[in-house]
Amino acid sequence: MDARLPSSDIISRFTALVGPANVVSDPQEIAPRLVENRGLYKGASPLVLKPGSTQEVSAILRLASETGTAIVPQTGNTGLVGGQTPSADGTQLILSLERMNRIRDIDPLANLLVAEGGCILADVQKAAESVGRLFPLSLGSEGSCRIGGNLSTNAGGTAVLAYGNMRQLCLGLEVVLPTGEIWNGLRRLKKDNTGYDLRDLFIGAEGTLGVITAAVLKLFPQPVGHQVAFVGLASPQHALALFEKASNLCGTALTGFELMPRIGIEFTTRHIAGVRDPLPTVHDWYVLVDISTSDSAETAERLVHALLEQGLEAGLVENAVIAASVAQAKALWHMRESMSDAQKPEGGSIKHDVSVPVSKIPAFMAAAEEGVLAAMPGARICAFGHLGDGNIHYNISQPVGADKTAFLARWREMNAIVHAIVLEAGGSISAEHGIGQLKRDELAAIRPEIEIDLMRRIKHAFDPAGIMNPGKVISS
């Protein structure tokens, strides 16, 4: 594909497909769509297309394939790896699904709903709640991220432990292929062994194989019992031992197990309005335990008390508090969820989104700390996350008083240190955020050639014109 700037004729033809009212061409209005949250990438684009239907998406991609015009799908623009950001050369058009935000159907009896790709995650949660059901996907950006992006990145979040990633929450998809063809795979079945698993190929493909325009999503009964505990303990090793007890005791009633370091509590209490340290004592590490039960409220109560007793007896729990109200439970989760934002006032932050086998978390934490501090004395490691999934957001705040720009210039260097330890442990350099632009070349470097080659073969088979979010995940 040529990387020519789209001609005014081509711009007009695209505009005609959705109508002038549904394009954005004013550079000032386009600007916020060209940067992502962390400011790592800045793209350029002459046009944002806002189709109102699957047919319009189809027409756009057909014209794109015909004219060799690259299309970047965008939903909530909350991705963290530059997957939704166009290239800087101004040759790519943005396709925004924001107008396709209908809940097409909701069936509480069958425990499912059908949402369009532009639905905001929080709206899907609310729709489920309105019929007495739970849609469990939950993440910090749920007020603005959208289902199409959640699916395209196989989003994770805080409820993965019990309910799985987005992949596990989806029964069927409607996808517009790069050629403009529409695949209606909106199945509502728990079991269906009829050929290759196309659904899971599109989920997590970060918009490089097609545009997900709608999905059948699973709903769950709302839990009857819910308990949240906040526990102070000595080390990740102690946290892991407590996790094993929790897992054995609660089974799938264990709906969250989040690890946090002392510095994370300091950052949030210092910078996030309304956050207070839940415990009167100071501990090196903390876990937030979330338990949800379906049979009775008493079961959750019994489980949380039994867990803390077992933890105290085994010398794992130093101190703990159980949320006494819904408001207190929310406050504990709010602290955990604001831990990313709380790092911003502390200066630059170099991020990692890694996973290792759960049992290797303590060894990973120790080795990574040693490696990071050897390379950068004074670095403040704020590593927190989903211990139960083996997924740690290994964030490094700059040393106090350091120069932010000079610190951030060492992003790749610090990545190399942390990722080497992750790979040594058989881990992943992107547990839930995806590859996008940020980790594309690194992925190609660490994976066997055959794996990248298989992905490329699939990409070429689905997108022969190379117009679908080119340059993301794999190079063309």
Place this chain on the structure above:
Amino acid sequence: MDARLPSSDIISRFTALVGPANVVSDPQEIAPRLVENRGLYKGASPLVLKPGSTQEVSAILRLASETGTAIVPQTGNTGLVGGQTPSADGTQLILSLERMNRIRDIDPLANLLVAEGGCILADVQKAAESVGRLFPLSLGSEGSCRIGGNLSTNAGGTAVLAYGNMRQLCLGLEVVLPTGEIWNGLRRLKKDNTGYDLRDLFIGAEGTLGVITAAVLKLFPQPVGHQVAFVGLASPQHALALFEKASNLCGTALTGFELMPRIGIEFTTRHIAGVRDPLPTVHDWYVLVDISTSDSAETAERLVHALLEQGLEAGLVENAVIAASVAQAKALWHMRESMSDAQKPEGGSIKHDVSVPVSKIPAFMAAAEEGVLAAMPGARICAFGHLGDGNIHYNISQPVGADKTAFLARWREMNAIVHAIVLEAGGSISAEHGIGQLKRDELAAIRPEIEIDLMRRIKHAFDPAGIMNPGKVISS
């Protein structure tokens, strides 16, 4: 690819790759591998290759691609759609994984094991048990089916309700591609968003995209409490209402919910040694309820009693018995699992393995019965299965005294009747058995062209020489 008979030179070259001791060329020894369980297909093949390592599998597929020799992977030969059966023209070689039956690693702390593709399912279950863990996949043929086949068909069975299909039980794969290249995707991670989901593409591909030589499988804590109840009730509608109560009450502690008709109880008590009717009363329909709890044995006991009470109060349960011992629980499951075999002495049986959204099961059962009996008065419908998954094995035994051959000649006709009702309900014509040869052309007929075309593009991208189990799932 030419469909020439392999020359003696080619046979010698393949033989040399694994050594003469590890091939089968005696037609009598080959014979049992050329037929499948139901006798629907009879293939021909001059040679069975039994590689002992991933490297040998790689050498075989490389030579196959070079010489254009078709290879049919076979593990336990228990498939029900002819996916493991070579073509009748004698041009295809069988690759048996039976020697690759090592458990390479087992890690109870991390809740996983690594099994080779030739491991028998029951051996994997036992290996898990030996370290105090559960590998939950369970099906009638577990004593002879093997992990490679379980993965390649995305096997289901009786524990899907709580634990999912084989797809949900697998973390990583090692696959030999048709070109002989080896993909090492043996990851042990709960979360890993690094590119296209190759794992799920190979799972369920029925050996057409490569040979699965090893897999990382998930283990679970062994349940502490276990209760099995056998319930007599009036109709599938009553069973569905009871399922909803069970689902709300037990959540993921509901580990089985199987529907059976009266005729199934009659067939099993008549033909299966040791099976007796568990209830003194006669009912039109039955369900087997299986509840497993992780916190205590009392919870399971409490749940099963609460469910039966609720069911009696709501007028859903006519009579019920709770297994009083492990032996009684096993006997109830044995009755359910021998329901397929129990049909054989009753003459011909025309099979369906369908799924519909769970809420549509009663309407489907009624419509299918009407359609089948209108076309074939006297047909004896023995429809049973995994109600909680929406998956019914809709089997039709021949009318008493009918001619078996004439009856079986109407297989496609009866399929057409049942499948039309399934499709009308948004269902699947193969819930868990796959496509193989049996449903290949039917799949192509019912699915949009783009879907079959996408599968074909993937097939060509992965298997350019067309040597990998050709003719299965999709035509070339």
